[in-house]
Amino acid sequence: MSTFYFGGKWSDELDLIVTRPMVRPTWAPETEFTPIIGRPRKNPYTKTYYENARMIVRAVMADASQEKVRDIYSTLRGYGHFVISTSPYEYMNAYCRLPVPEAQALLMAELPIEFECEPFAYKTVSSGFGITDATSYVEVPNTGTVFVDPIIWYKPNKATTVFDCNGKTFTIATPQEIITASYATTYKITINCDDELVYFTRPNGENVGCTELSTGSFPRLGVGMNYIKHNGVREAHIDYTERFY
Numbered sequence: 001m002s003t004f005y006f007g008g009k010w011s012d013e014l015d016l017i018v019t020r021p022m023v024r025p026t027w028a029p030e031t032e033f034t035p036i037i038g039r040p041r042k043n044p045y046t047k048t049y050y051e052n053a054r055m056i057v058r059a060v061m062a063d064a065s066q067e068k069v070r071d072i073y074s075t076l077r078g079y080g081h082f083v084i085s086t087s088p089y090e091y092m093n094a095y096c097r098l099p100v101p102e103a104q105a106l107l108m109a110e111l112p113i114e115f116e117c118e119p120f121a122y123k124t125v126s127s128g129f130g131i132t133d134a135t136s137y138v139e140v141p142n143t144g145t146v147f148v149d150p151i152i153w154y155k156p157n158k159a160t161t162v163f164d165c166n167g168k169t170f171t172i173a174t175p176q177e178i179i180t181a182s183y184a185t186t187y188k189i190t191i192n193c194d195d196e197l198v199y200f201t202r203p204n205g206e207n208v209g210c211t212e213l214s215t216g217s218f219p220r221l222g223v224g225m226n227y228i229k230h231n232g233v234r235e236a237h238i239d240y241t242e243r244f245y
Contacts, residue, residue, distance in 0.1 A: 004057060005083040006096055006115075007075040014072050015062040016111070022084045024092065025053030027119045027245050050119035055094075057113040072111070073098060082115055083124070090121040090244065120146050120243040128239035137164075137227040144242030148221040149193035154236035157183050162231045163191070165219035173213040175200050185234060193218040 002018040003011045011018060027050045033042035061068065082094035094115040123144065131138060131152075142148050154161065156174045163170045170191070178187045178200060186203035189210070196218050198211045219228065221240060230236065 003085045005081070006094070007077070007080055009075050011059065014075060015068055016059040016072065017062055018057060018059050020058045022055075022057060022086055024084055024087045024090070024121060025055055025117055027051075027053060052119070053117045055115045055117055057115065058110075059113060060110050076113060082117065087121065089124050091124055092117040092121055094118065120245060123242045123244075126239060126241045128237060131228060131230070131236045131238050132233065134229045134236070135232055137229045140221055140226040140228050140238065140240075142221045142223055142226060142240070142242055145223060145245050146243045147223065148240045148242060150219060150221055150238050150240035151193065152191040152219065152236065152238050153188050154230070155183075155185050155188050155234040157232065157234045161189075161233060163219055163228065164230065165217075165228045166222065166226055168217040168219075170216040170219055171214065172198060172210075175208070175210050175213065177202075177208075183234070188235075191218065193220065 002022050029046050029050055031044050031046045033044050035042050076096045076098055079095050081091045083091045094117040097114040100111055159174050161172050189200045191198050198214045199207045199209045201207050
């Protein structure tokens with residue numbers, strides 16, 4: 001029997017029985033075709049973004065009591081990690097909607113549960129390791145089928161730090177506050193490549209944005225083996241989650 005996980009609970013914990021097999025969606029970039037005068041065919045253009053995928057889970061309630069229905073409606077709502085038992089080692093980021101009103105669900109004991117899944121499917125176990133000594137290229141493997149935008153954090157020891165990922169450089173000027181503090185190890189700088197943000201963390205845990213101090217291409221890990229290095233730091237670490245179409 002198929003099951004799914006969302007909102008911190010598995011469907012069988014909610015006494016939901018999935019009535020149809022679940023197959024996770026896949027993603028592909030959308031291609032548009034534009035006619036060009038004088039040419040016998042249209043010119044294809046592939047978009048750089050991916051559309052969300054909709055998935056409807058058909059389920060019935062083993063227990064249609066008002067208490068259980070309220071538990072279902074309080075759990076299956078909003079945004080969160082969505083896992084299906086047919087792909088147990090992957091998760092999707094999804095929005096959950098219950099189109100059937102609660103009162104109707106009590107009478108029908110049946111629920112079509114709609115999930116709008118963002119690209120892509122993510123590996124449930126993240127990867128990461130220290131790159132403190134990566135003053136010459138070190139290998140960073142990506143076993144997924146999609147590029148990955150990692151998170152890199154480091155503790156600077158100079159006014160400017162340069163990261164080189166697959167030959168493309170990303171430069172961050174160290175915030176003056178850290179320089180004034182003599183590059184204290186209680187500060188660290190984070191590069192969030194997915195959101196294209198850079199911020200530093202103060203000793204009290206407060207995050208302060210400093211994206212304006214950066215130039216160049218945010219590091220991106222392609223499929224297969226990647227290579228990264230920097231021009232020297234006190235400490236550095238890279239974290240990423242491999243993902244699939």
